[in-house]
Amino acid sequence: MKHSLSKSEQQALIANVQQDAYPDERGRFGPFGGRYIPETLVPALDRLQVGVDRYLRDPDFLREFHDELHNWVGRATPLTFARTLSEKWGAEIWLKREDLAHTGAHKINNSIGQVLLAKKLGAKRVIAETGAGQHGVASAAACARLGMPCTVYMGSVDMERQAPNVGRMKLLGATVVPVTSGDKTLRAAVDEALRDWVSDPNGTYYCLGSAIGPHPYPYIVRELQSVIGREARVQILERTGKLPDLVVACVGGGSNAIGMFHPFVKDKDVQMLGLEAGGIGTGLGQNAASIAYGTPGVLQGCFSLLLQDENGQIQETHSVSAGLDYPGVGPEHALLASIDRVKYEAVNDDDALAALAECCAAEGILPAIESSHALAGAKRYALANPGKRILIALSGRGDKDMPTLQRTLLKDVL
């Protein structure tokens, strides 16, 4: 099952990545990606592909999209120089502040873009899945803004640990459907959203929130999220006159990471580091680090790296962060890992929470637990490689994590 690439295969993949040749016409990122879905969804995905080809590079559509990003989302988000963390970690730490985007995370970039696309395609309603609730809130907000009915599927376990976001979605007019099947987290929510979509493939638009799923979703999400990396690249050049030595992001399905990484892929001197959820250990079921511990397989529409047993059954995962708690990863990350263009490592629950506390105290910023994995990974790198310029995607704010933080960091304080 392991995809071991020969030297020449790897060279060919590297050349294609340099030329931005992925996804190819079959929706592949090298060996990864594709379109593994029930026949009922094939015409819907074909229509979506036509819509993507027609609109995602269309100047009028992009003008409308960027107008919403600027005037409603509040972009460009700032690039903050983290003075105290830089001093403590012996590095130059720059934070790309997606926590300051409307609704509190990068997810809104994708949601507003996809709901705009849904309208162009004549959809009657939008459905979405959510883990941490950020994509659900972003989709609910985008639907309210553009006048679309919205239904969000959310695992019952996640509804409990991200309770503030459930109320926000309802206020924004969305119907929130608790998912009690499967593992009751993000993966079960995706399964339920797919089942809804299969029932009404003509009238419903599925607004997928991560860089996963059948082609063309990983491509759509990358295109809409790349605004993060494009802005950050311009900003850091303006502020320092140089590119960063290292770009860092957390990776669950991998939407903020692909948005941050993609604009830097061709910059050969820029190294990149993706941080997965290391949970409480390296064993099956103890983490959600699909690149670190997974094997190739097909889940929810695409061929990528998965946490599965020897019979191909998908494993339940563990992470303190709902947004990273997913047993697969976007196919483009699987490719970037296989050619060593991006290095992926795991950060455990405790280190992520410690980084969250450190960022609060040092910079006056409460990051999401997801984003705190990126901070912890950057710290580890900085301490081992002094004096580097490090750009971190701070993908979201941590207000939504208060119920979890009450049970963990604040347990002894209150």
Next chain:
Amino acid sequence: MPARDSISTAIRDRRETGQPALIAYITAGFPKKEGFIQQLNAVGAVADVVEVGVPFTDPMADGTTIQRSSRAALEQGVSLRWILQELTRAEVKPRAPLLLMSYLNPLLAYGIDKLPEDAARAGIAGFIVPDLPFEESHELRNALDARGLALVQFVTPVTPVERMQMLTEGSGGFIYAVTMTGTTGKNVAVPEEVLEYFARVKKISPVPVCAGFGIRSREQVQRLAPFIDGAIVGSALVEVLERGDDPAQFLRSLRE
């Protein structure tokens, strides 16, 4: 006769008696792992073709009944390896051809290189893979083809005509014509436009046309009968087994 032809032959033989064939789905090892072969024989004594379901953790095309049976089977340790071993070892097996119904990932994990040979040895005549569209199916199709095994394709009410042509021509054993957009197990009314759709499939398909998803009653089967060669019964049969009722009796009730 290659194994794949035994499927279309069994369906056509039944059709010639004036009745549509019955294709029965069970989740392997549900409700109890121990009774698997015995249950298969009970179902196979009435059905013309039997689909043996390989449980999967993420059955995205299935409704609540098959989600539940899959989960229960997995909790008892049912795997593709176990299913093939049991079938290979079984002394008595139904005369009805057997199909394996599985999502793609358990097949990939087993290994596409070994699967056709082991399946043929276990007496499997073909495969149904609900998350493998035609465009992604070449590797598996070629591997199965080399051993004379069928790969069944689906068509749905939203499939465009040109695509329907390609899928029916590319399908082995029969064409699985989904009655509705949706997951398995919901009770379907059979409105006029659904009959028109089946008539359309029937007209262009070189292989037998079998209707599946939401088939629960003799009335539905009779209404569809002029347009189909077979009816596929899944969730309703799984619910009969769940209640501990007699599957053979239920299957006969669909035919009488």
